[in-house]
Amino acid sequence: MSAKNHNPVIDYSSFPDRKILCIDMKSFYASCAAITRGLDPLTTHLAVVADLNRSGSVVLAASPALKKDFGIKTGNRLFEIPDDPRIHIVPAQMRLYLEISSEITRLFHRYVPKEAIHTYSVDESFLDVTGTERLWGSAEEVAKMIQDEMLETFHLPCAIGIGPNMLMSKLCLDLDAKKEGIAEWTYDDIKTRLWPVTPLREMWGIGSQLEKRLNRMGITTIGQLARYPLKQLEKTFGVMGNQLYYHANGVDLSELGAPIMQGQISFGKSQILLRDYHDPEEVKYVILEMCEEVAKRARTHQKAGRTISLGLSYSKDEAAGGFYRSRSIDTPTNITMELYDVCMQLFDEFYEQRTVRKISIALSNISDDVGMQMSFFEPERDKQRDLGYVMDSIRDRFGNDALLRAVSYTKAGTAKHRSKLVGGHYAE
Structure with missing residues (x-):
């Protein structure tokens, strides 16, 4: 090398x-909106807004020209967009x-x-x-x-x-x-291209709150972070300190996707949350909702699985990061609460008391549901399995929000809102 x-x-x-x-x-959303309207995505002044009927609705995307000429960017509000005939304001079309x-x-x-x-x-x-x-x-x-x-x-x-x-x-x-x-x-460019970067939040994974903490330590450039003693960073930030040090030095051991084995089947759900979740109890509510969805997908295909996986991605304001861990059980399952119990074991073991922005759940090591071994000594388990299928049939007939767990009606719950959305926004 x-x-x-x-x-x-x-x-x-x-x-x-x-x-x-x-x-x-x-400006992907804005560019898509422009080309579908026969407009030039680079020169058109266009904003994609979540809800045109709410003045406080968020701007999901702004075209390059709108950013340059009017200073409107992602995160602005509808009421902040100037009343100018050159500006196109369009609703999101997530599908x-x-x-x-x-x-x-x-x-x-x-x-x-x-x-x-x-x-x-x-x-x-x-x-x-x-x-x-x-x-x-x-x-x-x-x-x-x-x-x-x-x-x-x-x-x-x-x-x-x-x-x-x-x-x-x-x-x-x-x-x-x-x-x-x-x-x-290349690695040769780290000293000249990466290390001079300031403010720190210009670097992927460093948010404003983390930047303030690093600034208080006298770290204002990526180069200073790269040369800061590793042990002191780990003492202050834990595992995140190790990541900060190596990222500042251009080191990343993430693999770009492991090969998929022939015939591998799994059922999964991944969700970027609409806001940062600071309270662990709120995170658990969403995990339960997602376990319900993953279990339903498995039941729809009359499958069950032995391996349950949970992944959490932390907010970029806390240097991102997260974990993805799996655990296998003896008996294949598609019962919501059994998936949830395993997810809670993983959550209690690996969660780092940080702000969560993305949750992933998967059920793998799949077998046919008809082959599930029902225990003579666990009649309640048989009832839970059958109840799942009954609930699925009701949802299929009357819609996904026809039956929701109580947590879905809490502030933390997302299932009721998502039943009407694609990608967190209105589909059409």
Whole structure:
């Protein structure tokens, strides 16, 4: 490896040096809204708003021209948009955005296999193009090909960051490529491109609250964070301190997606919450709702599973991070409360008393429900299983919100609201 060791503690030769693309569709919702109306996404002044009937409704996306000329960006409110005839204000069409996002993923698949694609969000993806040089040329060349095809096929502009790992490609995207269109960072660029970054919140994973804590420690640049004693960071921030140190040095061991085994089946649910959840009890409410949904999906296919997985992603204001852990049980299940009990074991063991923004639940190690071993000594378990199927039939007939657990009517609950939404917003 040609990478120089800019930090005497870090030996970059021992870390992955791949060609990872981080692709971001510029102002994706706004761009989709523009092209479906026959407008130029780069020059049109357009805002996508969650609810046109509420003046306090959030701006979900703003076109580049609206940001530049009027200062309106994601997170502004409807009432803040100037009354100007040049500005188009349109409602969100989440189903449309998801359909376009799926088509874009199919485009990526023409360049790399499915296991080399990681969809980070509806408008951002990672691609591992390592080893495709004979087919497409250098990473920069394949990035240009994808960028051109995106424009030709979807009329959507995109920016692409290239790096030796997911973190570096994302940082390259955010700090360079969004201005240049395509940019590449290597380990050699850490000292000159990453370390001068200030304020700290410009770095992926550092929010405003964490930035304030680091500033109070005398850390105002990424370089200062990279050179700060690792043990002191770990003492102050725990596991997060370790992550902060290595990320500031450009090190990321995240794998871009493990290969999927042939015939593997699982049922899962992942949800980005509408707000940060600070209270662990509120997080548990949502986990219960999601266990209900995952169990229903399994029952719909007359399947049951032995392995239950729980994942929590923490708020970016707390350096992001999180965990994803699994536990297997002796008897396959599709009973909601049995899934929930295992999730609570994982929650109690791995949750770090931090703010939660995303929850994932999965049921795997699947077998046919008809083969479930019902115990003569557990008649209540038989009743719970049968009750699940009865509740499913009622929901199928009258809608998902026909039967909801009491937690869904609390402030923390999301199921009642989500029954009418796609991606957290109105579908049409």
